[in-house]
Amino acid sequence: MEIFLILVSSILVNNFVLSRFLGICPFLGVSKKVETAVGMGMAVTFVMTLASMITYFVQYYVLEPLGIQFLQTIAFILVIASLVQFVEMVIQKMSPTLYQALGVFLPLITTNCAVLGVAIINIDSNYNLIQTIVNGMGAAIGFTLAIVLFAGIRERLELADVPESFKGFPIALITASLMAIAFLGFTGLV
Amino acid sequence: MSLILNSVISLGAMGLLFGSGLAYASKKFAVEVDPRVEAINEALPGANCGGCGYPGCGGLSNAIVAGEAPVNGCPVGGAETTAKIAEIMGQTAQEGEKTVAKVICNGTCNNAKEKSEYYGINDCRAAALVSGGSKSCQYGCLGLGTCVNVCQFGAITIKDGIANIDKDKCVSCGKCLEVCPKSVIDWVPYSQEVVVECNSEEFGKDVKSKCAVGCIGCGMCAKACPFGAITMEGKLAKIDYTKCTQCMVCTAKCPTKAISGELSKRKKAVIEEDKCVGCTICAKKCPVEAIEGELKQKHSVIEDKCIGCGECAKKCPKDAIKMK
Numbered sequence: 001m002e003i004f005l006i007l008v009s010s011i012l013v014n015n016f017v018l019s020r021f022l023g024i025c026p027f028l029g030v031s032k033k034v035e036t037a038v039g040m041g042m043a044v045t046f047v048m049t050l051a052s053m054i055t056y057f058v059q060y061y062v063l064e065p066l067g068i069q070f071l072q073t074i075a076f077i078l079v080i081a082s083l084v085q086f087v088e089m090v091i092q093k094m095s096p097t098l099y100q101a102l103g104v105f106l107p108l109i110t111t112n113c114a115v116l117g118v119a120i121i122n123i124d125s126n127y128n129l130i131q132t133i134v135n136g137m138g139a140a141i142g143f144t145l146a147i148v149l150f151a152g153i154r155e156r157l158e159l160a161d162v163p164e165s166f167k168g169f170p171i172a173l174i175t176a177s178l179m180a181i182a183f184l185g186f187t188g189l190v
Numbered sequence: 191m192s193l194i195l196n197s198v199i200s201l202g203a204m205g206l207l208f209g210s211g212l213a214y215a216s217k218k219f220a221v222e223v224d225p226r227v228e229a230i231n232e233a234l235p236g237a238n239c240g241g242c243g244y245p246g247c248g249g250l251s252n253a254i255v256a257g258e259a260p261v262n263g264c265p266v267g268g269a270e271t272t273a274k275i276a277e278i279m280g281q282t283a284q285e286g287e288k289t290v291a292k293v294i295c296n297g298t299c300n301n302a303k304e305k306s307e308y309y310g311i312n313d314c315r316a317a318a319l320v321s322g323g324s325k326s327c328q329y330g331c332l333g334l335g336t337c338v339n340v341c342q343f344g345a346i347t348i349k350d351g352i353a354n355i356d357k358d359k360c361v362s363c364g365k366c367l368e369v370c371p372k373s374v375i376d377w378v379p380y381s382q383e384v385v386v387e388c389n390s391e392e393f394g395k396d397v398k399s400k401c402a403v404g405c406i407g408c409g410m411c412a413k414a415c416p417f418g419a420i421t422m423e424g425k426l427a428k429i430d431y432t433k434c435t436q437c438m439v440c441t442a443k444c445p446t447k448a449i450s451g452e453l454s455k456r457k458k459a460v461i462e463e464d465k466c467v468g469c470t471i472c473a474k475k476c477p478v479e480a481i482e483g484e485l486k487q488k489h490s491v492i493e494d495k496c497i498g499c500g501e502c503a504k505k506c507p508k509d510a511i512k513m514k
Contacts, residue, residue: 066197078204089216
């Protein structure tokens with residue numbers, strides 16, 4: 001039951017993009033098309049879930065026994081950076097079109113605060129391994145949900161009669177804020 | 191002490207672990223990139239100026255390998271780069287003549303009258319917003335140097351109140367054409383000397399009252415051109431550069447000197463006597479009857495009549511005519 005609550009919480013209530021405002025950069029950058037948004041969501045899901053797991057081991061089997069918790073951030077970044085490199089290679093091999101479409105945002109997952117954020121939040125919340133993985137996956141699904149929904153809206157926005165000065169990023173930011181307000185409605189669910 | 195040791199060793203070990211994992215993955219998931227892409231990228235200037243129409247040199251090299259762009263797609267690199275790329279692609283370089291940007295206005299301080307004084311920001315775009323700029327001709331170069339600032343290659347200078355483009359430095363990136371609020375910069379073939387240096391579409395009387403060297407649309411050049419290269423588009427003469435032989439007849443005829451070209455530099459036909467067989471083809475082709483000579487006899491050029499168009503040299507079956 002608790003695991004289900006963690007999942008709902010990380011997907012809807014504490015949505016990384018819309019409630020915690022982490023990972024805004026790919027959220028705005030790769031959300032022009034639903035297709036690339038899904039690809040980005042998949043890549044982030046993979047990185048986040050795996051990063052949650054590996055950072056758990058790093059934290060409890062390396063950093064804490066050696067008493068060097070202060071190296072948490074740097075150690076986690078090492079994990080995330082390696083994972084992103086790995087994902088980049090896999091995507092380049094599996095889907096060159098997606099690789100092209102994601103462009104610079106793929107390596108940018110390295111410095112994506114959402115990934116580092118989920119790893120640190122896991123540790124701060126004292127989750128066990130299962131909870132950590134569920135939380136990481138939930139956060140990633142939440143990110144994917146937000147970015148895909150947002151991409152869907154932006155595809156329609158392309159056709160909408162938006163005032164000249166609001167075209168492009170201004171209207172995207174306004175849309176994002178409206179989505180955030182909508183997600184605020186989930187507060188108190190868990 | 192042990193803290194430092196622990197930190198270094200643990201992080202180092204992790205780094206090593208992930209690093210070797212990645213090294214393995216990079217072999218396992220290696221993607222074969224066309225080596226020509228890399229090679230072309232090396233050959234390109236790397237300025238990423240965007241003159242080719244692609245986002246950067248990387249984009250162009252991909253497009254060249256994919257066959258979407260020609261090997262001479264880079265306007266900046268010039269012949270040398272084109273040759274290198276052609277070699278990589280296994281083609282011979284097909285080099286067309288370079289087209290360069292040229293300011294189509296001769297309204298210098300002396301030629302064009304000012305209608306007001308402008309004390310605003312030193313930028314043509316800003317000046318153009320103030321009732322079209324300070325020059326009385328609304329089509330002319332404002333000479334405040336917006337194009338100078340945008341040119342990355344230092345090819346533009348301001349002289350006598352108008353912009354001048356050094357055609358040797360111009361790399362045809364087109365940035366100045368985009369930025370000019372008066373659209374007074376146009377593409378002209380590199381070797382083209384004869385150019386209508388006026389952009390005004392006003393009536394002749396109005397042009398004359400504003401600028402000493404404006405095209406008044408009299409059409410004398412169009413009538414004078416032996417090759418039909420000049421047409422009147424509205425009130426402005428337009429030269430078809432593919433037909434123009436640079437004979438400069440129009441330059442001489444133009445009453446306002448709006449067409450550039452230095453008559454003193456015009457070439458003359460010279461017949462090499464030992465090669466001439468007296469076929470009279472050149473004499474028939476000459477538009478100004480500047481070649482005389484009987485059939486089967488050596489021909490000669492009447493220097494005063496020759497306009498240096500080169501038609502005779504093109505048509506001579508024995509290659510006996512040189513343009514000097």
